[in-house]
Amino acid sequence: MSSLYGIYNFFILKRSEMLKTFSKISLMCLALSVAELVYSSADNTVVDQIAMPSETWGIAVTPNGQYVYAANNANNTVSVIQTSDNAITSNITVGASPYGVAVTPDGNFVYVANSGNNTVSVIQTSDNTVVGSPIAVGASPTWIIINDAGTLAYVVNSAAATVSVIDTSNNTVVQTITGTGNTCSCVLSPDGSYLYVINYSGVLTPYAISGDGLTYTAGIALDLSLSLGNTNGGQMVFALDSSKLYVTGYEQNTGVYNIYVVDTTNLDTPSSPGIVNQGSTNPSRPFGIVISSDGTTGYIANLSNNEILIMDVATDTLTGTVNNNSFNLGNPRMVAFVPNSPYLYSTAQSSNISQTYTFITILPPATITGVSQSNVFFTQTDYINTISWTAPESGSTPVSYNVYRDAGLTVLAGTVSANGSLVFYDHNRIPGTTYTYYVTSVDADDAESSAISVSVLTVKNN
Template sequence: MKFLQWITLTCTVLIVSCTSLFCNMAYVTNEGSNTISVINTATNTVAATIIVGATPIIVAITPDGKTAYVANGGSNTVSVINTATNTVTATIGVGSNPTILAITPDGKTAYVINRNDNSVSAINLATNTVTATIGVGVSPFFLTITPDGKTAYVTNEDSNTVSVINIATNTIITTLAVGTLPRFIAITPNGTTAYVTNENSNTVSVINTATNLVTASIGVGIKPFDIAITPDGKTAYVTNLDSDTVSAINTATNSVSVTIGVSGSRPKLLEITPDGKTVYLAYEDISFVTAINTATNLVTDTIEVGPAPAVLAITPDSKTVYVPNSDNNTVSVIDTATNRVVATIGVGSQPLAITITSNPQPPHSLAGKKKKDIFATQTDRINVITWSAPSEGISPVRYKIYRDAALTNLAGMVSASNALKFEDHNRKNHTVYSYYIVSEDLNGGLSTAASISIS
């Protein structure tokens, strides 16, 4: 006969950093071979090659990681890919020359620029059907969505405007006059401000997203092109094609805080690591990538890659940069710790852009209890941990429970389809035990760890 004794504890729950995130999948558009190469980032090998429509331009992946959408500029379609099987499950007809595609944060709608039709298609992702076609300005170039998912902003190159779309109604709220030849647009992480590069007026327009008014125009270098904002929202970096510089804009004052000279010709496309520490920059005319330290705004490395580097992508753990090299059908893999190329991967013809899957979110609402199973000859002291699944993002398939912050001492695993509970048996009395629980997705991608201590 045994007796059960439950003791409810007050436990501290905190988020700690995971030491190793792995197995994200990178989806590469191969413009010349009408395919998508799927790269396993753990092994840096091509895991699958998927035939899609003509001239695939860009891939967007749903927040839950289950589906990838590909804009096929040459066939006026969007391909729908099941990321579990890496097969095309549907093909959606849209307007003429679809180029840029973005998905709302709730994963319900995709917006696709139809460049030749001066329109944007809204796709219902539950049914994979076009529910609205929204007229915008002349030659729409780029589209982005606010973090709250309520508004989409579209730059229109040949009408020198930005179209503002109400996502709830799929209608134009307003059209804003900006500089000449507006290109890229970036929105601060808090969603309050949008920044637009105007290539032919050498300025960046600043838009207040609450009022949808242009509040400032910032002079930068010659022919500003791409723009990206640091995760803390404090700095926007702008490539200046014809002055071979990068402008760093202080978003608090909307002024250029420093102009960074780079070693290459025509700096074009840039990405910032998710940890906010480094800007990586690709050039139009040379086979190099430059690394800029955001703390000092100094160039730290110039890295040789393949010819015609295109749209960069960085893994969620900030450890690896993937660079498609359009002129030799490869992807260069850069280790951000050393800023050296550690692998070169053969892909399809004319690789243009890369999108990398996200990692799942950590579990939350951790709770801990101690339990004693008393037998005739022994007492089994058990630590019992329960938790809740992430409320958004990629769905975990299992949870790993570790006994150390370094995530090397695995205590056990729990399937996401079972009760979210773990029991650790034969524990000592009057001892503090710490546990670190991470979510794992279908591809082996790990979240950061949620931690709990039981004493």
Template structure:
């Protein structure tokens, strides 16, 4: 099985996986199992993600899987003896199949499903295993295991070109960088990875890795290469800028296949003897989640270009396990604080795993208070402690599973609202006795005392009196004949009336506030002498 180092497609195999553009993916779950031929070895996915091609070692054939229905379509395509590695050209026109036992490469015309004459290397070939295609689709490189070299194919003519390229001892896996300048080749005999300059066709360096390196995958940006070491159950991480190993990650039993998610956030490792797939978080270079059980003796893994599905060939059970990837975390989480609560808003995940989002859960830390929605991108977490600072993460859920938590929100601190205006603690000021109280009525003709002499409030303040009089239907000059305001000594105020109907009197009494009493103000209205 094989893959290619081209940007448009996403192909992973036992030996090689290329990371293409695409959204984030999380830990996978098995959603389907497809029966194929005997001892499936390699798998490659077309650049549009519509088909997965699987090599069947013991049937000398290739099965084609429709990735929408996850079912085999058509009859197996007959190829050479014991097909192993496979890679598809960037334009999806051809699939190159390495035939391990008859030392040839079969070329499948993808639109027609037909196979042309095999590419025969003559005496130069001996146990070819894997194949990788350059990003421009112009060359295919085949690891020639027993001859310690690479065989080169011109894909325009489907003929061998040039001399074999030295590739280290017992080369097996191969990955080409996205810029097409270098090939990374695993050497199982020397426990190294040979770095080959494809322009000069020479090894520039060899990187020591784990025991029995089998598969290699290069990230889409070309920054890192991931190598499975079958005999010490690790994955070596190579920094391609320095060609040094920066991490060694323990995985399952006998890792033989590797693929990288389209966004390079996850690495998927198939372990032959533990029959499972492990996930590595590339940010930490540590295993995340639990092993995903697949079929017996998985031998290859490939990821679709959109990152929604993974295909794992199971050599021991003659099946392909279909992995679905959970949603990526929600994005742009923001929080705002209220009284013992936090309101949270976010954006939907970039990647949904091919299934609609059915719910979100927002969780506050510390404490774990939460709120949920059935699709809305906002909710409010209640029951929090005022004065405690919280951050919030959000997960997305669909039919596949639940995403990893989002990045934390901005920190917020709930608090009680500020107190409103407080009632005054001062006493109520009012007239102390009858001298300051308005009369019950005003005489229609005669004199009425409005405020008596030395009228004081209970605060000892003198009451100030203002009188406003209106006479219906009169002139300013006439009004004088209908009433008179008389102000006496010590604040005494009286009104003298002369029998005019419609007389309206407004009496306003006031006194200023003191340190312990509120200000006093009282307005009394009389019409025709009656208090209103």
């Protein structure tokens, strides 16, 4: 099913990799006609399309992965999309020109930045009603994020050149960060110790968070010399190890669009940013950006080229694009993962996509242990090595696990279903011998992970 240019749609792509929202990207720096897209990182293929009430901007996903909240900028509503069947279950009236949305970590509330009347609305997810009075913030609130504790919301006021800090316990503004310039977006470091703010000129400033969480000390600013007005990027996401920050943008000096890599390991002497290797791709207004939950892969909305770029995080290289599967992909803007599910959603405007790339991530078990015991039955003794493990915390959902006796993964000892106890019993072992076991995860596409291993000394008969 395809759509004409300018029709607002919601696209969905199946993703067999379990993901969680890390970047908390929930809104954008300028309103345009958009649609919502969902991509699969297993086969990166569009599989569905949903009509939206109007142009749609920010998106946020509840922690349980059951609902997506999408801000409809043109008709002052937020749509609630049920991820099980992608049906719109509610359209909630909020403030004027809703832009960005963010969900609290407990999933109980959704905060919406209303760029048209300088307020923030709060939606109670239990009944999808707006609670309390609109929270007054600065001029043209766009970007909004919430800390991992769920105690503070940060609202970027682009026209006021400030960031409002909201105490979520009473929904009042308790701090206003000034001196940021015409602020484009912000992001928290993974450990929550720094708030990074970037303005439309590409000046990136880290603010150290201290005391009661309401003291913000500006660090040394890094001038990326970007022009981030309108739709020229300015979206940011951290690598999972916190060592680098990715920034999408348009460089003033060269007139080239890039994804920039900022080293965040030494804030006292910041170094010039690196640039992601474009490979055979052509970034043209790269915008929203997210990192997969295993930290290996980035997805970037390539606004003008009507495609989603795929980035290898280890090498900072663009490796390809998502397959549109004959859907009208079109001018993607923002991207957000659904936790613990096979789906990735992205806002976009109707257009086309021209390239394809396939990527599968299946992770090994998170932990593994091994013990040995012996069972005596009459005159016979069975020496048993018991291997147990836990499921991977992210990545594609395993359907089974393979247990091998060798590092080359050629001697299969057995297979264990993911639906039962994650335990393997190896009977009739030789006492006094050390055995090493290698366990891999296998997903529904028969993709197999690398192995996690454990060595067990078989107990001797007493």
